[in-house]
Amino acid sequence: DSGVTQTPKHLIxxxxxxxxxxxxxxxxxxxxxxxxxxxxxxxQFLIQYYNGEERAKGNILERFSAQQFPDLHSELxxxxxxxxxxxxxxxxxxxxxxxxxxxxxxxxxxxxVL
Amino acid sequence: xxQVKQNSPSLSVQEGRISILNCDYTNSMFDYFLWYKKxxxxxxxxxxxxxxxxDKNEDGRFTVFLNKSAKHLSLHIVPSQPGDSAVxxxxxxxxxxxxxxxxxxxxxxxxxxx
Numbered sequence: 001d002s003g004v005t006q007t008p009k010h011l012i013x014x015x016x017x018x019x020x021x022x023x024x025x026x027x028x029x030x031x032x033x034x035x036x037x038x039x040x041x042x043x044q045f046l047i048q049y050y051n052g053e054e055r056a057k058g059n060i061l062e063r064f065s066a067q068q069f070p071d072l073h074s075e076l077x078x079x080x081x082x083x084x085x086x087x088x089x090x091x092x093x094x095x096x097x098x099x100x101x102x103x104x105x106x107x108x109x110x111x112x113v114l
Numbered sequence: 115x116x117q118v119k120q121n122s123p124s125l126s127v128q129e130g131r132i133s134i135l136n137c138d139y140t141n142s143m144f145d146y147f148l149w150y151k152k153x154x155x156x157x158x159x160x161x162x163x164x165x166x167x168x169d170k171n172e173d174g175r176f177t178v179f180l181n182k183s184a185k186h187l188s189l190h191i192v193p194s195q196p197g198d199s200a201v202x203x204x205x206x207x208x209x210x211x212x213x214x215x216x217x218x219x220x221x222x223x224x225x226x227x228x
Contacts, residue, residue: 033216099216100163105150
């Protein structure tokens with residue numbers, strides 16, 4: 001158990017809908033990362049927050065957005081969903097925003113868009 | 115454009131022998147490399163890392179070798195044990211090159227045969 005929690009575990013929805021994925025980092029971790037793992041793909045970095053502020057953006061679509069709240073939990077919002085958005089979404093956390101700081105991953109949320 | 119490549123989707127090794135997992139990268143800005151291990155239905159777990167100032171890093175049964183001129187790294191597991199059966203992801207980043215998160219390969223599924 002990494003100490004990072006993600007809810008829900010599974011989510012099934014229809015095209016055009018909007019969903020919110022939630023992540024609670026390990027106690028004491030200030031940095032949160034979001035990654036997407038599509039079928040046959042490696043994990044793709046989406047976005048990073050540190051202590052409530054956006055710190056880095058990766059391959060995140062404009063239809064996706066995220067935020068980190070004062071209690072340090074983070075939410076990833078996916079809107080106007082398409083079939084291709086079906087994937088595993090992982091959240092990871094670390095103490096500092098430095099890339100050399102170990103990232104601890106949650107178990108992921110599996111999103112299925114029908 | 116895949117910047118981190120793991121060309122072997124799967125690898126089968128006999129218990130007790132050496133497992134060698136390979137990874138190639140194309141981005142010359144990468145100077146920090148990691149290996150993560152992933153079991154089904156769990157998030158990736160950090161295994162070992164190496165920075166570009168070194169060519170080898172060892173942690174118990176796990177050793178990572180880095181060949182900067184060839185843009186190649188490998189993970190050696192000696193001796194291989196049944197619990198090592200998992201998907202192994204190679205990841206890379208640029209420490210001083212901005213906060214981009216980690217760039218992952220697609221993974222190699224290691225199967226340890228009894």
